[in-house]
Every structure is written in C-alpha cells, then in structure tokens.
Amino acid sequence: MIGKRNTYRVVDGVRIPGTWRHAFIRNGSHFLTDLVIYADGLVDCWGLVTLDEFEEKVRSGWVATTLPDGARASAHGLATWTFGEPRSRLSPELLVAEVRDSVDRLNGRPDSTGRCLAAVDVFLADRTEENRAAARTAFLAVPASRRRYALGDMDSKDWPLRTLVAGPGGRTYLPADPPVTQEAYDRALAYFEERAGRKAELRVRAAADGPAAPQAPAVHLPHSCPDEPVPDPGRLALRNDYPAPITVGEVSHPSVTHAYWALSVARPEIAAAVSAADTAAAARGIAAGAPRREGWEQARVAVMTRLLHAKFEQHPELADILLATDDATVIYDDVDSAFWGDNGGRGRNWAGRLLELVRSELRVRRGGFSGL
Known part of the structure; x- marks a missing residue:
C-alpha cells in the first residue's frame, strides 16, 4: 500500500513518516478523502486517532467500507455523484489489517x-x-x-x-x-x-557496495551559532556561520558564510564590506540588498562546495569533528533559506548534503585511496 505514496508530519521538529490511501468518510454523505497513516501509529481520518480508535471508526462506519446503493458522495472541489450498484472490495477487518501492515512497514518491521x-x-x-x-x-x-x-x-x-x-x-x-x-x-x-x-x-x-542507509544516527545542526570561537564547539563548528576564518585566493574571510556572500555580490566594494562584517548575520544582511553576480544561482552549489573544502582543509581540527559523524545524515537548519536548510522537512538541506559530500572526500584523502 505504501509504494510512492509518501508523506510526513512534523512533531516537535521531528519528521514522522507516513503514507496515504483513498477512503470514504461517512459524515451524513460519503466523502472521498485521503486516509493518512503515520509510523507512530496515528491515523488521520478527519482527525488524528490511534490504531484502536481507528478500528472503532471503521466498525462504526465513520470510515466507510460499505457503500449503499443510492447514497450521495463527493470529492471536495472535484465532483458529486450518487452510488449506483456500488461494489466495495473492503471489509472493516480487511481495511484495519491493511492499515496495521502499513504502520509495520513504515517502522521497518515485518508486516x-x-x-x-x-x-x-x-x-x-x-x-x-x-x-x-x-x-x-x-x-x-x-x-x-x-x-x-x-x-x-x-x-x-x-x-x-x-x-x-x-x-x-x-x-x-x-x-x-x-x-x-x-x-x-x-x-x-x-x-x-x-x-x-x-x-x-x-x-x-x-x-557488495555496503548498506543503502546510514548506520549512524542523524546529526542535527540547529540554527544557533556563537559569534566568537569557543574552546570546544562540538558540532556547532560544522555550521557555515561558525567563526573559522578561511582564505580564498588572497582574501581572508571570518567564516564560510562571509566568504559565500562576499563572492555572491557583483560589486567589489560591497564584497569587501561583506567580508569585513562583524558577524555572519551582518554579512548576509549587507549582501542581501546588493546585485548578485550573473549566473550566481547556477554556480552557488559549486562555490559552497569549494568553500567547505577550504574550511576543513585549513582547520584540520574541525575536519576531525566532521569525520566523527561517521556516515550520519546531516540535517542543517537555516531560517533564512529553504535551499540550504532542512527547516523541519520543508527545505532542500543542501548545506547538510554538501557536508556529507565533503566528509566523504576527506575520508578518501585521509584513507590514502590510490588512483584517485
């Protein structure tokens, strides 16, 4: 039943995976709607209910498996109709069993x-x-x-x-x-x-090529970072706005974020002001209203990749922190960008994905892979 019908809801910043199927809700008339099943055992049938409560909803007919001849039905915003000689392939027991199987599969358990x-x-x-x-x-x-x-x-x-x-x-x-x-x-x-x-x-x-999924727990980099270096930054040092100076060409920038925004602007004097900003947030603020370099949107991922390489090559102690994440998925929050940040599952998480890429390349270099 899951197939490609993937969805999720976010609870306290945690993404709960789910799947969905069509079903009829009987609330006076019959309404064709989406029945959404989540990995934590909650089912949305016009309101979140537990599996036991869902079973009761099915047996009471709220979630309908019987479609009476002549009954009115509708799909919101699409059509209304009247059942004529309807035949349902479902029974209450069958629907409940299928939903329980979906919960098992969402959790990676045998159904x-x-x-x-x-x-x-x-x-x-x-x-x-x-x-x-x-x-x-x-x-x-x-x-x-x-x-x-x-x-x-x-x-x-x-x-x-x-x-x-x-x-x-x-x-x-x-x-x-x-x-x-x-x-x-x-x-x-x-x-x-x-x-x-x-x-x-x-x-x-x-x-032959190892596991398809990460073995280490996911690493979450929340949107909070000190403006000054700290003795033991931990994984906060992996953030682009952490104050770890990098040299690009002949210019030194206070952080990856400073370098990124300085390189993004078209006018050299604004680039210099961005690089000289007191904080990463100030650097972004200066660059935000300035014209971008032509083709920036198409080049920005490659630019960020090179800046991350520079950061971890010039700061081996920070590279150690990144390598210590093993093969974990890196979830990076960025309140200013749904492109770079995961943002509760609503963003594309490119910053996290690039950290995983650079981590792999660091491991190649340190592992002495020959022929590369």
Missing part, C-alpha cells in the same frame, strides 16, 4: 506478509505438520487483498504459498482450488528452493 514468509522459512527448514500449521495460520493472517502479492511474483502470484501451506491432500483458502496433489505440492517445493537460490544471489549483490 503480516513478512511474518508469513518467516513462518514458511521455518517450515521449509523443519517440515513438521506443526510448522506447516503455523505457516498456514500466518498466511491466512495476511489480508486477502495482499496475498497474491506476498511472493512479489505476478506470474505465480500466491499459488506456491497456498499450495505449500495446504499440503498434499489439503485444501487452499480458495474454494475453487481442487485438493492439493502430490505433484502440485512437489512443484511448490521446487519453486521455493529456486526462490531461495535467487534470494541468496540477490543478498550477495546487494551487499
């Missing part, structure tokens, strides 16, 4: 499909009837709407699964299926053996 496949692996490793019964129970706990996708195989769908857990002579959950023959059961076993081989090859390929 009902993952738990089913884990039970199948246990049975394949030790083929007792007790383990088969556990695998069958786990399979039937997968929402019926999701079973055909459990193996990720749209050719076979769930045939191998339902055959395996039924066993020779058993019946699957589909009334139209005949009793499972020994031949069909053996084909299902062969399917899972081949699948295990493909999964093993995939794990080797996926692991």
Whole structure:
C-alpha cells in the first residue's frame, strides 16, 4: 500500500513518516478523502486517532467500507455523484489489517506478509505438520487483498504459498482450488528452493557496495551559532556561520558564510564590506540588498562546495569533528533559506548534503585511496 505514496508530519521538529490511501468518510454523505497513516501509529481520518480508535471508526462506519446503493458522495472541489450498484472490495477487518501492515512497514518491521514468509522459512527448514500449521495460520493472517502479492511474483502470484501451506491432500483458502496433489505440492517445493537460490544471489549483490542507509544516527545542526570561537564547539563548528576564518585566493574571510556572500555580490566594494562584517548575520544582511553576480544561482552549489573544502582543509581540527559523524545524515537548519536548510522537512538541506559530500572526500584523502 505504501509504494510512492509518501508523506510526513512534523512533531516537535521531528519528521514522522507516513503514507496515504483513498477512503470514504461517512459524515451524513460519503466523502472521498485521503486516509493518512503515520509510523507512530496515528491515523488521520478527519482527525488524528490511534490504531484502536481507528478500528472503532471503521466498525462504526465513520470510515466507510460499505457503500449503499443510492447514497450521495463527493470529492471536495472535484465532483458529486450518487452510488449506483456500488461494489466495495473492503471489509472493516480487511481495511484495519491493511492499515496495521502499513504502520509495520513504515517502522521497518515485518508486516503480516513478512511474518508469513518467516513462518514458511521455518517450515521449509523443519517440515513438521506443526510448522506447516503455523505457516498456514500466518498466511491466512495476511489480508486477502495482499496475498497474491506476498511472493512479489505476478506470474505465480500466491499459488506456491497456498499450495505449500495446504499440503498434499489439503485444501487452499480458495474454494475453487481442487485438493492439493502430490505433484502440485512437489512443484511448490521446487519453486521455493529456486526462490531461495535467487534470494541468496540477490543478498550477495546487494551487499557488495555496503548498506543503502546510514548506520549512524542523524546529526542535527540547529540554527544557533556563537559569534566568537569557543574552546570546544562540538558540532556547532560544522555550521557555515561558525567563526573559522578561511582564505580564498588572497582574501581572508571570518567564516564560510562571509566568504559565500562576499563572492555572491557583483560589486567589489560591497564584497569587501561583506567580508569585513562583524558577524555572519551582518554579512548576509549587507549582501542581501546588493546585485548578485550573473549566473550566481547556477554556480552557488559549486562555490559552497569549494568553500567547505577550504574550511576543513585549513582547520584540520574541525575536519576531525566532521569525520566523527561517521556516515550520519546531516540535517542543517537555516531560517533564512529553504535551499540550504532542512527547516523541519520543508527545505532542500543542501548545506547538510554538501557536508556529507565533503566528509566523504576527506575520508578518501585521509584513507590514502590510490588512483584517485
């Protein structure tokens, strides 16, 4: 259900990931709306509720799975209509199960499909009837709407699964299926053996270049910075406005921010005033009303990258602080810029992304990578 339907909400500066799906709210008429599910187990169905409260909303009909013939419905700002011979694929139990699965997936936990496949692996490793019964129970706990996708195989769908857990002579959950023959059961076993081989090859390929996600906790650089150097600045020293002088060409600037804004302006006398400003905030203020150099917007990322290189090359002790962040995602706040700052998930976080890039390049230099 998640797919590309990604969203989030921000709570106390923390981004809570979520996903959404269509649903009908019955408040007199039926309203087609977005049902938003969040990783912390809250669901927005015209108001945030817990999973238990959501289940009650579904069973009461507030979140509708039954669409009466002749009932009025609307989608805000789009259309109104009357149901004629409606058919819903949902039941209260199915919708609640799908939403609970979404919460598991948002948290990186095995959902009902993952738990089913884990039970199948246990049975394949030790083929007792007790383990088969556990695998069958786990399979039937997968929402019926999701079973055909459990193996990720749209050719076979769930045939191998339902055959395996039924066993020779058993019946699957589909009334139209005949009793499972020994031949069909053996084909299902062969399917899972081949699948295990493909999964093993995939794990080797996926692991070749290391993990896809950072292993270290994210580093947050809030929008606060001293105007004077301090003995132990910690990660505040990673901010562009931290007072760490850098020399660019023949000019010394009090900070990366001073250098950035001085290089941005078209007139040399204003650039000199920016560089001489008492604080990073003052430097930005002087530059803000001045004309920019032609093509600045297209060049600014490259300029900032070079300034960051200069900062950490000229201040090895600050490079040590950056390297100590390991492979963490760097979340950089900038109240003046949604381009450079993350700003509670509303910005592009380019300052944080460039710090990660420069960190990687520092590691290459210090690690003695040959041929680069």
